[in-house]
Amino acid sequence: MPLFLALPLPPPLALWRRDAPAEPAPRRMMPETAEDEALMRAAAGGDRSAFGLLVHRHGARVLRLALRVLGQPAEAEEVAQEALLRAWQAAGSFDPGRARFTTWLHRIVVNLAIDRARRLATAGPRTGPEALEAWPDPGPDPEAQAASAQQEAGLRAALARLAPKYRAAIALAYEEGLSGAEAAAALGLSERALEGVLYRARQALRRHLEEGS
Amino acid sequence: MTRKHWEDDALEAALRRALPRPDAAAVARLEAAVARRIARSPLPAPPGPLVRLRAGLPELIPAGWGALAAAAGCAVWLGLHPVTHAAPQAAYDPLGPLLSLPVAGEFL
Numbered sequence: 001m002p003l004f005l006a007l008p009l010p011p012p013l014a015l016w017r018r019d020a021p022a023e024p025a026p027r028r029m030m031p032e033t034a035e036d037e038a039l040m041r042a043a044a045g046g047d048r049s050a051f052g053l054l055v056h057r058h059g060a061r062v063l064r065l066a067l068r069v070l071g072q073p074a075e076a077e078e079v080a081q082e083a084l085l086r087a088w089q090a091a092g093s094f095d096p097g098r099a100r101f102t103t104w105l106h107r108i109v110v111n112l113a114i115d116r117a118r119r120l121a122t123a124g125p126r127t128g129p130e131a132l133e134a135w136p137d138p139g140p141d142p143e144a145q146a147a148s149a150q151q152e153a154g155l156r157a158a159l160a161r162l163a164p165k166y167r168a169a170i171a172l173a174y175e176e177g178l179s180g181a182e183a184a185a186a187l188g189l190s191e192r193a194l195e196g197v198l199y200r201a202r203q204a205l206r207r208h209l210e211e212g213s
Numbered sequence: 214m215t216r217k218h219w220e221d222d223a224l225e226a227a228l229r230r231a232l233p234r235p236d237a238a239a240v241a242r243l244e245a246a247v248a249r250r251i252a253r254s255p256l257p258a259p260p261g262p263l264v265r266l267r268a269g270l271p272e273l274i275p276a277g278w279g280a281l282a283a284a285a286g287c288a289v290w291l292g293l294h295p296v297t298h299a300a301p302q303a304a305y306d307p308l309g310p311l312l313s314l315p316v317a318g319e320f321l
Contacts, residue, residue: 091257
């Protein structure tokens with residue numbers, strides 16, 4: 001037998017052997033300043049604390065997007081949880097060469113939220129006054145709220161009547177710190193196509209506002 | 214409310230004010246719930262072969278270029294090197310030159 005066949009395999013090759021023992025999940029802590037992609041690599045290796053950092057970093061935006069598409073806090077929380085859980089389960093298939101982590105995550109959230117909104121619409125819409133009452137107050141200043149309460153209520157009612165995809169486009173377009181390219185990618189559109197969707201969404205919103213006034 | 218009231222600027226400003234924002238308690242609830250569910254759920258599936266290949270490809274590119282350059286070098290060398298038409302060893306007869314002498318046939 002040739003000598004090289006008798007030699008033990010080096011560690012990288014040993015991982016490919018079917019009978020190699022399963023590696024325990026790494027326990028090292030990632031620094032809080034680590035980039036999203038590094039945290040996702042660690043999460044793909046089973047590091048739950050690394051994924052916890054990602055949830056802490058992006059949870060608010062995930063919830064905000066879900067809330068703006070669905071308009072109902074309880075449904076939004078469920079969708080946000082589901083989206084983050086899916087991101088955890090699919091951490092191994094995340095490819096930083098194809099998309100940024102935030103783009104990938106926003107796409108999961110938006111798709112889930114649009115699906116849920118469509119299902120809710122077919123099950124019996126709750127996008128009337130009931131849903132509007134459930135929306136949290138937008139600002140801390142009660143006087144400013146009182147001054148524009150009627151206008152905002154009208155706008156919210158008009159938003160609630162928009163198609164879920166239009167609401168998603170508006171939610172992404174008005175999301176601070178999100179570029180046009182990222183917003184478009186989250187919807188699976190080109191930037192030009194997103195502009196078109198936004199134009200139609202605003203037109204529909206104006207129409208609903210006029211009808212409501 | 215007329216269309217005039219909902220021109221672009223007014224609509225933009227109103228949208229920025231009216232779009233809902235989750236409160237801090239809801240965000241905290243979300244983080245806690247996700248942590249609980251992840252603690253119970255299995256570890257993520259390992260990366261698929263395509264992802265592994267794509268991740269390893271950039272490291273293989275220099276080696277690939279080297280192999281390509283070596284193959285091209287060999288091809289050029291084979292193409293330019295003069296081919297020698299040497300007589301085959303089996304057909305070579307060491308007494309052959311003797312047979313060409315004018316007297317050779319007389320002694321055989």
